[in-house]
Amino acid sequence: MAESQTSDSRKLLVNLRETLAAASEGQERLDRITSLIAESLGVEVCSIYLFRDTETLELCATEGLNPEAVHQTRLRVGEGLVGRVARSGRVVNTEDAPSARGFRYMPETGEEIYSSFMGVPIQRLGEKLGVLVIQSKDPRTFSADEIYGIEVVAMVLAEMTELGAFIGEGEAMGALHQRPVTFKGSIGQEGAAEGHVWLHEPRVVVTNPVADDPEAELKRLNDAVDTLRVSVDEMLENAQTTDKEQMQVLEAYRMFANSKGWMRRMAEDISRGLSAEAAVEKEQSAARARMSQVPDPYLRERLHDLDDLSNRLLRILTGQGKDTGAEMPENPILIATNIGPGELLEYGRGLKGIVLEEGSVASHAAIVARAFAIPLIIQAGHIATEALNGDHILVDGEAGVVHLRPEDTIITAFRDKMAMEAKQQERYRSLRDKPAMGLCGTEVKLHMNAGLMADLPSLESSGAYGVGLFRTELQFLTVDRVPRRGDLAATYARVMDAAKGKRVTFRTLDIGSDKVLPYMNPLDEPNPALGWRAIRVGLDKPGVMRMQLQALIRAAAGRCLTVMFPFIAQLDEFRDAREMLLAEIERERALGHILPEKVEIGAMLETPSMVFAPQQFFEMADFISIGGNDLKQFFYAADRENERVRRRYDTLNVSFLNLIEEIVTRCDAARTPLSFCGEDAGRPLEAVCFAALGMRHLSMRPASIGPVKSLIRRTNIEDLRELIDETRLSGEQSVRQTVKAWLVENAT
The missing domain is CATH 3.30.450.40 (GAF domain)
Known part of the structure; x- marks a missing residue:
């Protein structure tokens, strides 16, 4: 030049x-x-x-x-x-x-x-x-x-x-960053919240794009790059992996950090008059532009590496970003591109809401958000780019809408809506100690879902009958190595202690699909939801499942133990898993350990194949829980992670209700208790319809128990059953509108 x-x-x-x-x-x-x-x-x-x-x-x-x-x-x-x-x-x-x-x-x-x-x-x-x-x-x-x-x-x-x-x-x-902006995303967890933005990874703002002394700026850049290279080398040395492919990725990361072409381009930018920060960001913008044009996923990932290195370099140069000592604002609402469960757990219950640019309804973050009962919006455009720390923000988890820097009229309407919801919650709290009994005398036991110790106080405050599903995978997802048996046993014992004698159903490790352990080699599966997951992993790699079963047996220590195996697709899978648990009980007996007073062994029915399983399955299981989220997606062949189709098919479609009724019939014939666990169990309209079909146990997030109980108590379940039967015979595709209109007139 x-x-x-x-x-x-x-x-x-x-x-x-x-x-x-x-x-x-x-x-x-x-x-x-x-x-x-x-x-x-x-x-x-x-x-x-x-x-x-x-x-x-x-x-x-x-x-x-x-x-x-x-x-x-x-x-x-x-x-x-x-x-x-x-x-x-x-x-x-x-x-x-x-x-x-x-x-x-x-x-x-x-x-x-x-x-x-x-x-x-x-x-x-x-x-x-x-x-x-x-x-x-x-x-x-x-x-x-x-x-x-x-x-x-x-x-x-x-x-x-x-x-x-x-x-x-x-x-x-x-x-920019001053106008009101509205983002439409997808609902990860219902609820509403008002607060102020807290960015998980604050964007670096370059305040000095032009510099007078190119030599001084070049020295600043070289010093910062040296620091970056040392940190990358340390990261590589400390990497806890022997996986060849992962090491190749980390080596590629180091190669970028040492790229002479990258350094040469930034040096040229500085010679033109840019500051060191502006030079880094100019090359980062160019990489981002290239990234959007590259169809090859491997190359896109490598450009993402360069993007991440640029962010690290900018933080070194400016002192902005993570660990800057900035104080979290009042009523913080977390904004992030995406976030892992461990990072989210570190924030704890102090957050009022979460908004992610990416994420999915079944992601780790969504599981934690539900456990904390925090409103969560996912797939919210480019909000992490638009938002700044401290911005006023409204999160409407019922509509999947986020209002950033809202106008006064929006604020007033939102606060009115929140006030109405608060009044409803007060009314629901008054029902806490009352049964979920319909006007006809039909009673439905309402259980809560949980996955963390932090969930257990809701068992009493919500009036839940028990814990219908305790997700055990969170204890595996939030650490960087397989947990120890003793640590798991102590955790499960604390859960039982907190339940104060109420029944807790522990679902064994449900990993795979969207839930990949940090220390588990990810599999390149074309369709992981239908791949190597849940019970399939447990039976193929029995070491971890045996260790978990031992921890559960020891945690019970003379109390009733209820264990449920996930994603059973054929009789032999349940039989093998059940025998594994019984064998571990015998092993514990031989070791002289205290055994559970009683053991209940159940299965999650999540695949249509098990609706038509041999009768021995229904007789062998001490209880069965319908995993509604997975069962519905496989029944309709509609991926619940795909926003184009996940809302296309109705839970109250006649064909799906016929499937549920068949399960109820088979369980009744075997005298096997049956529950429904999933998002639909916590929706009042769907819940009363399940009750009308014969479901007597429903498991849901704690916040849903009040609304569901309120509607059940105002409904004649037997009359509703007659209405559903008539509607099914009429040829209607769904009973939703008919039931909704009937409830308006008849739910007192």
């Missing part, structure tokens, strides 16, 4: 910084910037387009085009050459703009006399903010050095937009 070009670029950036630092309104700043860029680059036109909304670009400032077109000319993303740059995130550089693909003539701008066109995206870490354009009358293609220089300027503009430099008359999207 020529020294004169480097010097010119640095001079432009210094002038740009001075222009941005001058006291002026947003529009005046934009106008000065376009004039400065046009003069410095020797072109007739420089224009800045910013996003007015996610799909619309607006001409916000120009030098050379008709000034009356400012704030009047708008383009859709993809429309014209400017819209093409915005959509692709790539440079468009042509000597004959009218002949270029996608050209759109805008007569109000007066641009028809300009032949040459170059547009570069104004973007920050994949966040598209606008487009910077230069044009000239003479037909020419702008050089690589000119492109590089204008990209550096665009990067500085992105940083200054981030810092609110263009707020005012010409702000367009310049008021």
Whole structure:
């Protein structure tokens, strides 16, 4: 790179910084910037387009085009050459703009006399903010050095937009992180919360994009990279893995940290006038842009490694991000791209809500959120990019909506809704000690689901009959090695102690599918929900399951022990698992240990195959629990992690109710107690329908017990059964609307 070009670029950036630092309104700043860029680059036109909304670009400032077109000319993303740059995130550089693909003539701008066109995206870490354009009358293609220089300027503009430099008359999207924004996500856990944003990984804000002393900045960069490399080496040395593939990934990570090309590009950015932080972020933005264009998952993962290294380097340079000593705000609502169960457990019950950009309804985070009864929204767009620590936020877990920096009218309506829900909860609390008995005298036992010691206080406060499902996998998911038998036994004993004699049903380790242990080699399965999971893992690798069964037997210590095996798909699986438990009891007897007073051995019915299992299955099981979430997805062949189909099929569809009734009939014939466990058990409408079909035990999250009990107590279950039978005979696909209308008239 020529020294004169480097010097010119640095001079432009210094002038740009001075222009941005001058006291002026947003529009005046934009106008000065376009004039400065046009003069410095020797072109007739420089224009800045910013996003007015996610799909619309607006001409916000120009030098050379008709000034009356400012704030009047708008383009859709993809429309014209400017819209093409915005959509692709790539440079468009042509000597004959009218002949270029996608050209759109805008007569109000007066641009028809300009032949040459170059547009570069104004973007920050994949966040598209606008487009910077230069044009000239003479037909020419702008050089690589000119492109590089204008990209550096665009990067500085992105940083200054981030810092609110263009707020005012010409702000367009310049008021980033200050406007009210609404995000629509998916419901991970119902509930509503108002509070303030706490970012799990706060974004680093570069406040000094332009630097005066390139040598000093280069030294800062080199020192920070040295620190980064040492930390990566330590991470590799401390890696607790012998897996060849994992080690290759870590080695690739170290290779990126030592990449000469990465360092050379950042050094060139600094020589142009950028600060060390801005140089890192410029290369990070370029990697993010490439990442979005790469279809190959392996290459995308490697670009993600580079992205993560850039974040680490930025935190070293700025001192921002994790471990900065910032105080958590009042009523914190956690915002993250994604989060593991261990990290979430560290936050504890202090959180008022959780919002994730990724995640799934069956993720580890969702399990913990349900255990804490914290509202959770997943798949919430780019909220981790938009939100800042301390922002006011409303989480509506009933509708799957998040209001960030909400307007007063939204706040008022939300608080009114929360007040109504609080009144309802007060009414539900008054039912705590009353039975869930219908008007006809039919009683349904309502149990709660749990997975943590922190859940157990809800056993008393909710009025639950017992724990219908205790998920034991959380004790395995939140540590970095297989737990010790003694530690598990102590945990299970504390659970039984906290239950104070009420029945606790322990489900054995349910891993695989979406629940992969941190110390377990992940399997590359095309469809893990139908793969090696739950009881299949336990029977194929019996060591861990035997250890867990021993811990459960010792925890019982003379009390009743209730054990349930998950994901049974054929009789032999249940028979083998049952024999394994009985063998461990005999082993404990031989060792002279105290045995449980009574042992109940049950199965989760989660696959349609077991509806038609041999009669011995129903007779052999001491109890059966329908795992509604999995049973429904396999019955309808609709993945519950797929947002396109998971809500497509109704639980109250006649065909699914027929399936449930068949299970009830077979269990009744064998005199085997039956329960329903899953999200649908906690929905009042579905719950009363299950009761009408003969279900006498339902297990749900503690917060659902009050609403379900309230509706059961106001319903004649026998009359509802007659209505359901009539509706099924009528040929209706679902009984939902008929039942809903009937309950409005008949539930007193």
